[in-house]
Amino acid sequence: MPQNKGTLWLYTASLWIARLACLNILFLLFTLLGFGLFGVFPALFAMISVLRQWLRGEETRPVRMFWRTYRRSFLYANRLGACLLVCAAILLSDLYVLWHMKGTFSQLAFFVLLYVGCVLLIASFYMLCLGGGTWKVKELGKQGLLRVFYKPVSSIAILATLLLCGWVSLHMQILLFFFTFSVTCLACLLLSGTDEEVKARLQVF
Structure with missing residues (x-):
């Protein structure tokens, strides 16, 4: 394990890049x-489970852990x-x-449903993390759903992360194969984390 702070940071960054890929x-x-x-959905559960283990500083064999969680949560996740x-x-x-309808009421209903869709999207990531x-x-x-409104700052940050990762991936499709999903889940897990995970975040980064 490197002792120099700069070398240690570089080692940690390289380790996480390899892990996420x-x-x-x-x-x-x-x-x-x-x-x-x-x-x-079982794969998302498994990926978040492995990320949580790493954030807690626990050594784990990712393939074995991934397969075990995937198999155990298959029906539940689906x-x-x-x-x-x-x-x-x-x-x-x-x-x-509503998009193809005209009128003030249709436009208002469209934005209300768009807001509901954003809430559902954020809530789904809270559900996956929990x-x-x-x-x-x-x-x-x-x-x-409760956490969407209980943690408004984290919820907005999660939505911004999802939009940013989606936009970057649209312009750099190669990232879909190596980083998009794992980086998105890591960011959402950190933003929506429990107290235990927040402490682990400080230790890791």
């Missing part, structure tokens, strides 16, 4: 393993994912209809 690739592979739609996707589909269809077998899906949904 590895984790992003695992996320893509395990998403494909679940035939895309059925693999994405139940949550199904609820979120149904809500998203309804919102998007309503937004599409997720695990200890919460029922209904309770997890309540906790996610």
Whole structure:
């Protein structure tokens, strides 16, 4: 382990770059393993679980930990994912209809639903960060929505992070294969973290 502060910082940065690239690739592979739609939410749960272990300073074998969490949370994560996707589909269809309608009421309804969509998006990341077998899906949904309003600064920061990562990835598609998903989840986990994770963040960075 390097002792010089500059060397230690460089070592830590290089370690996390390698970790995030590895984790992003695992996320893509395990998403494909679940035939895309059925693999994405268990893979997100697994990725956040590995990130949480690293933030706490615990050494873990990422592939083994990823697979164990992916397998254990497969049904649970897909139940949550199904609820979120149904809500998203309804919102998007309503937004599409309102976008093509004229009138003040239609415009007002469009922005209200857009706000609801942003709340749902932020809440879904809180749910993923809180997720695990200890919460029922209904309770997890309540906790996610409560945290959107209970932590307004963190919620706005999460939304800004999602928009920024999406914009950067649209202009640099290669990042989708190596960093986009893992970096986004790391940022959201740090922004929405528990007290224990906040302390770990200070120790790591």
